[in-house]
Amino acid sequence: MNGSDESNGAARPAAPRISMQFDHPLRQYPVAADLVVLYEVEGVAPGSVRAVERSVLWYTEGKGEEDLGVHHFERLDDATHVAEALPTGTIAVRLPASPLSYEGVVVKIRWCVRIRLFFATGRDFVSEHVFDVGDIAPALGMVERLQ
Amino acid sequence: MRLPRFFGKKRGHRRTGSQAWGSFGEAIFYAALVAAGVCFAGLLFSGAVGIGSDATAPAWSRWWLWAFTLLIPGALLAFGLAGVARTVRAWGKSEERRAAAEGISNLLESMGQSPGADRGHPGVPTCEDLVNSPGTILRYRLPIESPESWTLVGMGLFAVLWNAVLVVLAVGAGIDLLSGRIEWVLFAVLMPFAAVGIGGIVLFVRRLVLTTAVGTTQMEICDHPLFPGRSYDVLLAQSGSGVFRSIALTLEVEEMASFRQGTDTRTERVIVWRETVKEWTNLEITPGVRFETHVTVTIPAGAMHSFASAHNAVRWRIVVRGQPERWPGFVRVFPLIVYPATLTRSTVAGGLTLVDKVRR
Structure with missing residues (x-):
């Protein structure tokens, strides 16, 4: 699983596990392609989740402060919709023309699907699964550092 | 209720401290600024601080002094209220939700101000x-x-x-x-x-x-x-x-x-x-x-x-x-x-x- 699960808070009682299945091999998508992701949430007691947020976004990594751009966001916070979204669900969205995934020297751009669960106890849990948009060659290295 | 940790750790993207307690602390700080601004303004208007009370001074200098002195409580109130409003607006919201809301407001702004902007290439x-x-x-x-x-x-x-x-x-x-x-x-x-x-x-x-x-x-x-x-x-x-x-x-x-x-x-x-x-x-x-x-x-x-x-x-x-x-x-x-x-x-x-x- 090329993703990361994390919970907000120190003590974590039995963390849930979210797995995702992308519809493109190697999770590599061309620009403006349709992204379809099937997800499955395990380890969550029925009725314990108050809200679910599903988003498709890009963020920057590297030396600079993190910037974030949300392409798709939905929050399900009524019981009926939460019950429909768990334990399995689908996210289908058409990707934008930019920005493309990039592995630079001090700037990196990553695309990911995030699912965030808000529990009735006030705790939240987020699972992030990275994929690539476009096919940009990584930067080979630093040629010169500017003042 | 879990008590806040004063020293958090950064683990990759995640911090071990509670985001809710962090926002609460930020709200307290801005609320303190508002309270200071209100107290300062109250002292000025009640006459406890004798600004502009010199009857021998010309009227224009008293007003100028008043306006200048009100800058301090005014700045405290503006800074504090803006901070409280920002904290309340972001309270309990995930970073994706906040970014999505910012994205919509940016889009609305750009629609009104720069029609030539290419919104097809974020x-x-x-x-x-x-x-x-x-x-x-x-x-x-x-x-x-x-x-x-x-x-x-x-x-x-x-x-x-x-x-x-x-x-x-x-x-x-x-x-x-x-x-x-x-x-x-x-x-x-x-x-x-x-x-x-x-x-x-x-x-x-x-x-x-x-x-x-x-x-x-x-x-x-x-x-x-x-x-x-x-x-x-x-x-x-x-x-x-x-x-x-x-x-x-x-x-x-x-x-x-x-x-x-x-x-x-x-x-x-x-x-x-x-x-x-x-x-x-x-x-x-x-x-x-x-x-x-x-x-x-x-x-x-x-x-x-x-x-x-x-x-x-x-x-x-x-x-x-x-x-x-x-x-x-x-x-x-x-x-x-x-x-x-x-x-x-x-x-x-x-x-x-x-x-x-x-x-x-």
Whole structure:
């Protein structure tokens, strides 16, 4: 699983596990392609989740402060919709023309699907699964550092 | 209820501290500012602090004093209320939800203010400022981004402001001298002031001569924005006089990241790709006749597009580096905007196939 699960808070009682299945091999998508992701949430007691947020976004990594751009966001916070979204669900969205995934020297751009669960106890849990948009060659290295 | 941790740890993207307690602390801080502002304003209006109560002072000076004094509680209230509102708005919301809300408000703003902005390419800066100057031979004249020019402007401003202060002090000292009084302290202060002022003028004039002596560099391009995999006709025109040991035209990609280090905000800029398009050596330019040449610039297929966000950027640029025989070398930068190669959909037998096609 090329993703990361994390919970907000120190003590974590039995963390849930979210797995995702992308519809493109190697999770590599061309620009403006349709992204379809099937997800499955395990380890969550029925009725314990108050809200679910599903988003498709890009963020920057590297030396600079993190910037974030949300392409798709939905929050399900009524019981009926939460019950429909768990334990399995689908996210289908058409990707934008930019920005493309990039592995630079001090700037990196990553695309990911995030699912965030808000529990009735006030705790939240987020699972992030990275994929690539476009096919940009990584930067080979630093040629010169500017003042 | 779990008590807050005062010392959190950073584990990758995650911090061990509670976000809710962090927001609560921030709200308390801003609420304290509001409370301080309210107390200060209350003291002023109740007359406990005797501002503007001097009946002998003229009315205009009392009002001026009032307005000036109200700045302090006013600033506390404005800063505190804005902070409280921001914290309340973000309370309990995930960063995705906040970013989505910001994205919608940015979109609404851009719809009202800049209809020419290309909303189809998030993260790619628009090139409106780069295509508003027509070229003499090719379609667009590229604006120059020269650090030398800003240095010159900075030096000029410093020389003007410093010497303006110097003149005011010198006039005062001169009047004293004419009336027979000699203020030794003032003269002692004026000497180093005058030395710095003269030094500022000398440095400014020297920089002005160096900047203008080698002549201007002009760049024109046949189209903008640029797309990966395509070639573009570029005109380079260099004016001036004398022999240039070399003039090199390079195409570069720069990455820029700004980050906080303690209380400072720092910016790191690195060149991650450079290609020499052409280099000329031992070039003699006669006054009044500029050196003009056409070159072809190719953006490699699969190259990263221009990107800009709040703290990170990927920038394309054409750079001209010149080395005149009798003057110091110069660097002139011309920014470019490169869009990502877009895909158009074409339905073929057996399903939907994506065809890579550059949008024109």
